[in-house]
Amino acid sequence: MGKNEILDTLREVIERPRNAYLDRWRGNGGKVMGYYCSYIPEEVFTAAGFLPYRLRGAGSKDSSDGDAYMSSRICTFVRHTVSLALRNELDFLDGVVLMQNCDHIRRAADIFAKKVKVPFNSFLSVPRAPQERLFQWYLDEVRRLKSEIESFFGLTVTNADLEKAIELHNATRERIARLYELRKRDRPPITGEEALGVTIAAHLMPKGEFNNLIDDLLIDLDGKSGNDTYRARIIVTGSEMDDPEYIASIEKQGALSVAEIACFGQRSFGDLIPAGDGDSLERIARHKFFQIPCARMVECFDEQVEMLKNTVRDFNAHAIIFQRIKFCDPWAGDGHSLYWRMKQEGIPFLSLEREYKVPAAGQVGTRVQAFLEQMGK
Amino acid sequence: MTILGKERKEDWEVVYEGATGLIDLYEEDPESKGMNSILIGFRNFIDDIFAAIDEGKPFVWHNCGCSPELIKGLDGVQTMPIEVLTVLQDLVGEVDFTVALIDEAESHGVAPEVCSIDKAAVGAVLKDLYPEPACMLYHNTPCDSQIAAIKSLTEMMKKPMRLMDVPYLSTDREVKYLAKQLQEGIPFLEEHTGLKFDWDKFREVREESNRTAEYLRDWNELRRHRPCPQVSKIVALNTALLVAFSGEPEGTKIAKGFRDEAKERIERGESAVEGGEEYRAIWYQDPVWWDLQFYDWMESELKLVIPMDLFGYYAPEALIDTSTPQSMLEGLARKNLKVLPMSRQFKGPIDYYIDDYLRMCADYEADFAIFAGHVACKHGLGGIGLFREASREAGIPLLYFEFDMFDPRVTSAEAIQEEITHFIEDIVAPVKETV
Ligand code: SF4
Ligand code: SF4
Numbered sequence: 001m002g003k004n005e006i007l008d009t010l011r012e013v014i015e016r017p018r019n020a021y022l023d024r025w026r027g028n029g030g031k032v033m034g035y036y037c038s039y040i041p042e043e044v045f046t047a048a049g050f051l052p053y054r055l056r057g058a059g060s061k062d063s064s065d066g067d068a069y070m071s072s073r074i075c076t077f078v079r080h081t082v083s084l085a086l087r088n089e090l091d092f093l094d095g096v097v098l099m100q101n102c103d104h105i106r107r108a109a110d111i112f113a114k115k116v117k118v119p120f121n122s123f124l125s126v127p128r129a130p131q132e133r134l135f136q137w138y139l140d141e142v143r144r145l146k147s148e149i150e151s152f153f154g155l156t157v158t159n160a161d162l163e164k165a166i167e168l169h170n171a172t173r174e175r176i177a178r179l180y181e182l183r184k185r186d187r188p189p190i191t192g193e194e195a196l197g198v199t200i201a202a203h204l205m206p207k208g209e210f211n212n213l214i215d216d217l218l219i220d221l222d223g224k225s226g227n228d229t230y231r232a233r234i235i236v237t238g239s240e241m242d243d244p245e246y247i248a249s250i251e252k253q254g255a256l257s258v259a260e261i262a263c264f265g266q267r268s269f270g271d272l273i274p275a276g277d278g279d280s281l282e283r284i285a286r287h288k289f290f291q292i293p294c295a296r297m298v299e300c301f302d303e304q305v306e307m308l309k310n311t312v313r314d315f316n317a318h319a320i321i322f323q324r325i326k327f328c329d330p331w332a333g334d335g336h337s338l339y340w341r342m343k344q345e346g347i348p349f350l351s352l353e354r355e356y357k358v359p360a361a362g363q364v365g366t367r368v369q370a371f372l373e374q375m376g377k
Numbered sequence: 378m379t380i381l382g383k384e385r386k387e388d389w390e391v392v393y394e395g396a397t398g399l400i401d402l403y404e405e406d407p408e409s410k411g412m413n414s415i416l417i418g419f420r421n422f423i424d425d426i427f428a429a430i431d432e433g434k435p436f437v438w439h440n441c442g443c444s445p446e447l448i449k450g451l452d453g454v455q456t457m458p459i460e461v462l463t464v465l466q467d468l469v470g471e472v473d474f475t476v477a478l479i480d481e482a483e484s485h486g487v488a489p490e491v492c493s494i495d496k497a498a499v500g501a502v503l504k505d506l507y508p509e510p511a512c513m514l515y516h517n518t519p520c521d522s523q524i525a526a527i528k529s530l531t532e533m534m535k536k537p538m539r540l541m542d543v544p545y546l547s548t549d550r551e552v553k554y555l556a557k558q559l560q561e562g563i564p565f566l567e568e569h570t571g572l573k574f575d576w577d578k579f580r581e582v583r584e585e586s587n588r589t590a591e592y593l594r595d596w597n598e599l600r601r602h603r604p605c606p607q608v609s610k611i612v613a614l615n616t617a618l619l620v621a622f623s624g625e626p627e628g629t630k631i632a633k634g635f636r637d638e639a640k641e642r643i644e645r646g647e648s649a650v651e652g653g654e655e656y657r658a659i660w661y662q663d664p665v666w667w668d669l670q671f672y673d674w675m676e677s678e679l680k681l682v683i684p685m686d687l688f689g690y691y692a693p694e695a696l697i698d699t700s701t702p703q704s705m706l707e708g709l710a711r712k713n714l715k716v717l718p719m720s721r722q723f724k725g726p727i728d729y730y731i732d733d734y735l736r737m738c739a740d741y742e743a744d745f746a747i748f749a750g751h752v753a754c755k756h757g758l759g760g761i762g763l764f765r766e767a768s769r770e771a772g773i774p775l776l777y778f779e780f781d782m783f784d785p786r787v788t789s790a791e792a793i794q795e796e797i798t799h800f801i802e803d804i805v806a807p808v809k810e811t812v
Contacts, residue, residue, distance in 0.1 A: 069762025071779065073490070073752055078759075100545050100724075103521045107759030110727040114763060123726075125545035128517040128524065133561060134542050137554055298517065298524060298540045301532060324488070329755060332488035333525025336499075337532040339486050351486075 003220045010201040016059035021205035031094040037101040038268050039126045043284045046165035047157045054203035056242045057081045075325045076356035078104040085116040095120025129299040142285045162280035168207045170272045175214040183258045187226035192257025193248040200264050230256035231377040232318040237261040239325045249361040253368040258315040295330035319348035381427045395469025396420040411611045414634025418627045429455035435511035435570040442518035446624040450579030451572040458620045463497040467666040492753030493783035495526035512537040512569035519719035539565045547714040555710035582624035583699045590695035592632035599639040604648035605684040607639045610672035612689030613664035616718045655680035659743045663751035663782040684741040692716045727760045731767045745774040745805045751782045776800040
């Protein structure tokens with residue numbers, strides 16, 4: 001398959017809660033485990049034979065079912081996902097593993113537990129500072145999760161299973177890294193809108209099949225020359241980002257997104273889990289716990305800034321566009337500090353507020369236009 | 378007005394003057410013993426802050442999710458809750474000053490949805506109103522808004538900061554986890570303040586907390602009396618007491634003031650509501666800090682009293698075994714997880730939140746409940762559907778509205794008054810008449 005076909009296939013994967021790959025997986029007797037956050041060790045699900053499925057609100061026409069349980073001051077991403085769940089549109093889930101990534105999702109977890117009643121329901125208490133002193137607690141939580149899955153589903157997850165899962169997930173990481181490498185080119189062969197579609201799909205379909213598709217995509221992209229008609233290269237960061245159309249509305253203004261450092265974008269993959277003799281589960285946990293920290297984490301802001309600066313440098317970007325879903329508190333704190341830090345660093349920084357699944361072309365267009373002009377682009 | 382003989386920043390002088398004026402006004406009034414005790418406490422607290430500045434003592438900042446006894450184990454330290462100025466401004470009716478701090482933070486780029494008290498703390502720092510800390514010790518409760526503020530403040534101050542990770546549940550496992558972190562936090566505090574942690578001092582602090590706890594427990598009990606003996610507006614002040622005064626004789630004095638006033642009024646057969654209470658309601662979520670007179674209005678116009686609210690509720694787990702360092706650390710961890718209002722109810726699963734509500738409604742024989750949805754409390758607003766269902770199942774009529782507890786511009790007093798009045802007329806009164 002060539003680029004366009006592959007991207008079309010992946011577009012179908014991300015359009016609605018279900019997709020053909022997921023249905024096939026289930027048709028073959030496979031189980032599916034839902035989760036919201038990058039701090040959930042999805043390798044454990046793979047090792048236990050599940051398809052890890054990252055929850056999102058695509059395909060939700062309105063959030064009315066969620067609105068019946070949550071105030072309109074809860075972020076629309078959460079209200080849409082909860083609405084899907086309450087409408088039984090996520091009935092393919094055999095379990096969910098949630099955590100207190102933010103106050104909004106913490107309450108979504110209550111609704112999942114009390115109203116949605118997915119067969120298996122677990123919760124991880126994930127520390128809020130990626131510090132060695134707190135790692136043991138996280139590791140214990142991951143161990144508990146593994147045994148809960150084992151005893152609920154009557155299975156055993158061996159070290160070999162975990163190693164195989166690490167290998168599979170690393171293969172995905174490695175492909176995403178190669179995809180991102182291509183985006184460093186002066187003429188990137190893929191737009192931000194397209195690349196985000198790819199990384200979202202990786203969260204919703206079997207990794208093996210995803211990896212095969214991406215192999216073809218990478219070959220095709222490698223030979224392509226890409227476009228250089230953009231006015232500026234930008235990095236998109238901030239709240240979770242699983243809406244390629246939003247990136248498209250930025251790119252329509254001539255700001256090419258060369259990296260999406262947000263959940264569902266590159267931030268969800270990170271570096272490879274290193275090979276080694278150590279305990280497999282511990283290696284997985286370590287990778288998750290010490291990943292590029294997100295806004296929910298404290299005592300790590302310098303690392304977050306460093307990572308963004310490096311990304312700007314490596315991708316030869318001119319600016320950062322920070323987007324935040326309205327009412328999102330964790331990113332509100334980071335948005336404030338990042339604005340000033342980037343000002344100090346001399347990196348142009350635009351802060352946008354958005355609603356989940358609301359076409360924002362008009363508002364985004366005006367802001368991005370003005371931003372580019374300000375930058376002299 | 379000067380403080381300790383020197384001119385200070387206007388925001389501080391205004392609250393000092395306000396507190397002094399109110400203390401003078403109510404000093405001889407036996408009806409105001411509780412209110413007065415906290416006003417005196419806070420005026421002394423301001424004196425302590427400025428004395429510490431003048432003496433060059435190291436300050437340690439903390440947040441409202443942190444009961445500060447560990448810090449007080451350092452002899453010669455001054456603790457500083459980041460919310461203190463705002464609480465004082467509202468307590469003495471200087472809300473315009475709070476609003477100015479909120480605006481300051483927003484114009485610096487803090488998102489409007491961050492809690493107004495956290496925005497005000499950022500505003501206070503921007504206006505250089507807080508003495509520089511030697512270091513900061515924060516707990517990641519009760520909410521994400523606090524996390525946002527903690528990160529902003531750390532970035533702005535560039536001072537060493539340590540987070541105590543308060544986990545989701547509150548069982549013994551969590552108590553041990555937090556106790557270990559508290560212990561590991563001691564060298565951090567010592568290093569940055571240059572002071573030595575003194576276990577005997579810590580024991581004194583913890584024993585004082587126990588004395589305070591005993592008064593608060595009695596006070597909670599006395600407020601169950603029918604009619605409720607003491608005004609509604611005092612209840613919420615319990616949280617301010619705990620955050621600022623835990624472990625200090627001043628805290629015990631205030632708690633005793635609360636207790637004595639309630640006790641004496643019961644002995645005299647007095648009711649909070651002149652002419653007799655007609656309705657009792659549990660006020661859940663957050664108080665109307667920007668207008669404490671609001672509660673007077675409920676009492677006089679609606680004959681409605683709030684015997685207990687979420688900020689006043691003092692959980693029975695408060696007393697601490699002070700026999701060993703480990704028992705004290707675990708006791709403090711337990712207090713942070715299970716006693717401190719907001720952290721107790723807001724950080725974990727919704728059951729923590731709803732169970733306390735139902736217990737309060739039953740214990741205080743409430744006719745109905747008021748869920749005052751402070752707009753920043755996403756953990757509360759995100760649970761409103763389940764909360765409503767639980768209330769309905771328990772047969773408790775529930776009024777819900779959204780407002781901002783430190784910013785009167787979001788929902789006006791008149792709008793809230795109208796909501797409560799109509800709810801009583803349309804829902805509560807008819808039921809009461811049938812009964
Ligand atoms: S966007 Fe923000 S508020 Fe919404 S789920 Fe993510 S972290 Fe929570
Ligand atoms: S009032 Fe609510 S939002 Fe504000 S600090 Fe407390 S828990 Fe957080």
